[in-house]
Amino acid sequence: MHSLRSPYLLYLGAAQHLTDAKTACGLRDWCPDKVLGEWALPESRVTLGLPRLSPAEAAAKGAGSLIIGIASVGGTVPEAWLPDLLAAIGAGLDLVSGMHTRLSSFPVLVEAAQRHGVQLIDVRHGTQSYPAGTGRKRSGQRIATVGTDCALGKKYTALALTKALQAQGAKATFRATGQTGIMIAGEGIAIDAVVADFVAGAAELLSPDNDPDHFDVIEGQGALFHPAYAGVTLGLLHGSQPDWIVLCHDVSRVHIEHRPDFPIPPLDEAAAQYLQAARITNRAVQLAGVSVNSSSLDDYDWHQYRENTSRTLGVPVCDPLRGGVEAIVSRVLGVSSL
Amino acid sequence: MHSLRSPYLLYLGAAQHLTDAKTACGLRDWCPDKVLGEWALPESRVTLGLPRLSPAEAAAKGAGSLIIGIASVGGTVPEAWLPDLLAAIGAGLDLVSGMHTRLSSFPVLVEAAQRHGVQLIDVRHGTQSYPAGTGRKRSGQRIATVGTDCALGKKYTALALTKALQAQGAKATFRATGQTGIMIAGEGIAIDAVVADFVAGAAELLSPDNDPDHFDVIEGQGALFHPAYAGVTLGLLHGSQPDWIVLCHDVSRVHIEHRPDFPIPPLDEAAAQYLQAARITNRAVQLAGVSVNSSSLDDYDWHQYRENTSRTLGVPVCDPLRGGVEAIVSRVLGVSSL
Numbered sequence: 001m002h003s004l005r006s007p008y009l010l011y012l013g014a015a016q017h018l019t020d021a022k023t024a025c026g027l028r029d030w031c032p033d034k035v036l037g038e039w040a041l042p043e044s045r046v047t048l049g050l051p052r053l054s055p056a057e058a059a060a061k062g063a064g065s066l067i068i069g070i071a072s073v074g075g076t077v078p079e080a081w082l083p084d085l086l087a088a089i090g091a092g093l094d095l096v097s098g099m100h101t102r103l104s105s106f107p108v109l110v111e112a113a114q115r116h117g118v119q120l121i122d123v124r125h126g127t128q129s130y131p132a133g134t135g136r137k138r139s140g141q142r143i144a145t146v147g148t149d150c151a152l153g154k155k156y157t158a159l160a161l162t163k164a165l166q167a168q169g170a171k172a173t174f175r176a177t178g179q180t181g182i183m184i185a186g187e188g189i190a191i192d193a194v195v196a197d198f199v200a201g202a203a204e205l206l207s208p209d210n211d212p213d214h215f216d217v218i219e220g221q222g223a224l225f226h227p228a229y230a231g232v233t234l235g236l237l238h239g240s241q242p243d244w245i246v247l248c249h250d251v252s253r254v255h256i257e258h259r260p261d262f263p264i265p266p267l268d269e270a271a272a273q274y275l276q277a278a279r280i281t282n283r284a285v286q287l288a289g290v291s292v293n294s295s296s297l298d299d300y301d302w303h304q305y306r307e308n309t310s311r312t313l314g315v316p317v318c319d320p321l322r323g324g325v326e327a328i329v330s331r332v333l334g335v336s337s338l
Numbered sequence: 339m340h341s342l343r344s345p346y347l348l349y350l351g352a353a354q355h356l357t358d359a360k361t362a363c364g365l366r367d368w369c370p371d372k373v374l375g376e377w378a379l380p381e382s383r384v385t386l387g388l389p390r391l392s393p394a395e396a397a398a399k400g401a402g403s404l405i406i407g408i409a410s411v412g413g414t415v416p417e418a419w420l421p422d423l424l425a426a427i428g429a430g431l432d433l434v435s436g437m438h439t440r441l442s443s444f445p446v447l448v449e450a451a452q453r454h455g456v457q458l459i460d461v462r463h464g465t466q467s468y469p470a471g472t473g474r475k476r477s478g479q480r481i482a483t484v485g486t487d488c489a490l491g492k493k494y495t496a497l498a499l500t501k502a503l504q505a506q507g508a509k510a511t512f513r514a515t516g517q518t519g520i521m522i523a524g525e526g527i528a529i530d531a532v533v534a535d536f537v538a539g540a541a542e543l544l545s546p547d548n549d550p551d552h553f554d555v556i557e558g559q560g561a562l563f564h565p566a567y568a569g570v571t572l573g574l575l576h577g578s579q580p581d582w583i584v585l586c587h588d589v590s591r592v593h594i595e596h597r598p599d600f601p602i603p604p605l606d607e608a609a610a611q612y613l614q615a616a617r618i619t620n621r622a623v624q625l626a627g628v629s630v631n632s633s634s635l636d637d638y639d640w641h642q643y644r645e646n647t648s649r650t651l652g653v654p655v656c657d658p659l660r661g662g663v664e665a666i667v668s669r670v671l672g673v674s675s676l
Binding site: 126132133134135191192193194195196197199201224225226227228229230231232233234235238259261262273276277280281 | 464472473531532533534535538562564565566567568570572574576597599600611618619
C-alpha cells in the first residue's frame with residue numbers, strides 16, 4: 001500500500017500545453033486541500049493557477065512531497081528536470097512519480113534521497129507482497145465503479161460519487177487503485193502492478209472492515225471485455241466485494257479503444273456480466289446506476305439517451321460532468337437505509 | 339519463460355512417504371524420457387523405482403538438472419539437503435525448485451552456482467517481464483483446460499489430452515502454466531507469478547503462432563468461481579484464445595476447496611460462463627468435453643453420472659484415470675477436420 005506525505009508541490013517540468021499536465025489538473029481539482037503550489041522550468045508555458053513555489057519555498061510552508069504532474073516523453077526523467085528534483089530532495093521532500101521508468105533507476109536520485117532521508121515513490125509500481133484473497137465478508141458498504149472499457153471515467157466517477165455521498169452527509173472514502181487516484185487519495189494500491197495470484201487479496205486489504213454505514217467507493221480498473229486486462233478487472237471486483245456497482249461508459253465508444261476487433265457489448269449485457277461476476281463474493285450485489293461520458297451528444301440526444309437507457313436498465317443514468325451523480329447516490333442511500 | 343536442461347535427476351531428500359514425492363512421481367509418469375534417475379538421503383524410505391544415481395553419476399550420464407521432487411516443510415531448504423545440492427552444483431547440474439522460498443535466497447547456493455556456472459531455477463517464480471495482451475488471433479488450434487475449482491485435474495487432463503492427440507497422429511504440445519507442469523514440459527510460464535497487467539500477454543507468448551493442424555493444449559489455473567484466483571483464470575483464458583475448452587471437475591467437490599461459503603455452480607452453468615468469457619478473444623470457442631475425477635463413485639454411479647452429464651451438456655464426459663480422454667479427442671479431431 002502506497003502512502004504519500006502531503007501537502008504536495010506539483011511539478012510541471014517544461015510542459016507547453018495544459019493537456020500534458022492531466023495528472024496535476026486532477027490533483028488540483030480533486031484534492032485542492034492537499035496541494036500547496038506548482039513549480040516548473042522557466043520555459044514551461046503552463047500554469048494551474050496555483051501559487052508558484054520553489055521546492056525550498058514549498059518545504060518552508062510544510063510540503064511533504066513533490067509530485068511529477070506531467071507525462072514525460074518515453075516515461076523517463078529528462079536531464080533538464082534533475083536540478084529541480086535534486087533541489088526538492090535537498091529540501092526534504094519525497095519525490096512521487098507515476099512514470100513507467102522508476103525514479104529508483106536514476107542513481108543520482110537514489111544517492112541524494114538516501115543522503116537526505118527522503119523517499120522515491122513510484123505509484124505505478126508495487127512496493128510489497130500481498131496475501132491471497134480469503135473471500136471473507138467484510139463489514140461496511142462498498143461501491144465499485146466498473147467499465148465497458150479502459151479510460152472512460154471510472155476514477156472520475158468514483159471521486160464524484162465519494163464527494164456526492166459526503167455532501168449528503170454519508171461517511172465515504174475513495175479507494176484508489178491506479179497512479180493518479182493514489183496521488184489524489186494520498187494512499188492506495190496500484191492493482192495492476194500486483195502479482196496475479198494476489199490481486200483479490202490486495203483488493204481485500206484496500207477496503208478493510210468499516211462502520212456499517214460507511215461507504216468505500218472503489219476505483220475500477222480495465223474492463224471484463226478487454227482482451228488484455230479483464231483478469232485485473234475480475235480480481236479487483238472479487239476482492240472489493242461490492243454491494244453496488246456503477247457501470248461507466250462512453251457513448252462514443254463502440255469497440256475497445258485501439259482494438260477495433262473487440263466490440264463493447266450492449267449496456268444491459270455488460271451490466272449482467274458484471275453482476276454475475278460480482279456475485280461470486282457478494283450475492284446481494286446490485287446495479288446502482290450508469291455513469292456516462294456523453295460529451296459527444298448534444299443536449300437533446302443526451303436527454304433521449306438517458307431516458308431510454310434508464311428505462312431499459314431500471315436505474316439512474318448520469319453524466320458526472322452534466323448534472324452530477326446525485327441520482328445514483330440517492331438510490332444507494334435510499335435503498336441502503338431501508 | 340522458464341526453460342530447463344534435461345535429463346533430470348529427481349531429488350527426494352529424506353522423504354518417508356510416496357505422497358511427499360508427488361512432483362517426482364508426476365515427472366516419472368509424464369516425462370519418463372527426461373528422467374535419468376533418483377537420489378535421496380540415506381534415511382529416505384521412498385523410491386520411484388528409478389536408477390539410484392549420485393549427482394556426479396547422473397552428470398556423467400549427461401544429466402542437465404537436479405529437480406527437487408518433494409515438498410519441504412515450510413517451503414524452505416533443510417540444512418540436511420545442502421551437501422547433496424552442493425554436490426549437484428559441483429557436478430555442473432542446474433538446480434530446479436518449485437518451493438515458495440527461492441533457491442537464490444540461500445547465499446551458499448548462489449555462491450556455489452556462480453562459481454560453477456550453473457543456474458538456480460525457481461519455477462514457481464517469474465523470471466522476466468511480459469508485454470500486455472494484444473488479442474491478435476494466432477494460427478494453429480488451442481485447447482484449454484478449465485476447472486470448477488483449483489487442484490482437481492486441469493494439468494493431468496491437459497497432459498492426457500496431449501498424449502491422446504499424439505497417439506491419434508495429431509501434432510500436439512502441452513503448454514505448462516504451473517510449477518510441476520513446467521518441470522514436465524521442460525519449459526513454460528508460472529502464470530500466477532506474472533504481474534497482473536501482463537497475464538494475458540504472457541499467455542499469448544506461451545502458445546505462439548503454429549501450423550494450422552497443430553494443437554496447443556494449455557494447462558489451466560484456478561477457477562472463475564474462486565474468490566482469490568478467478569482473475570488469473572480469466573487472463574490466462576483470454577490470452578490462450580482457445581478454440582476448445584475442456585471443463586475439469588471433481589464429482590465429490592460441492593464447494594470451493596477450503597472455502598465452504600463458495601458453492602461450485604452446476605456444470606452447465608460453469609461451462610456457459612467459461613464459454614462466455616472465452617468468446618472475448620475467440621468467438622468460435624466450443625466446449626470439447628468434461629474431464630471428471632470420479633474416484634468417489636463406484637462403477638454403477640460413474641456410469642449413470644457420465645450418461646446423464648453427457649446428455650445434459652451434449653459433449654463427451656471422461657475420467658482420464660477411468661477409460662481415458664479419447665472420446666474428447668475424437669470430438670476435437672472429428673470437428674476440426676470437417
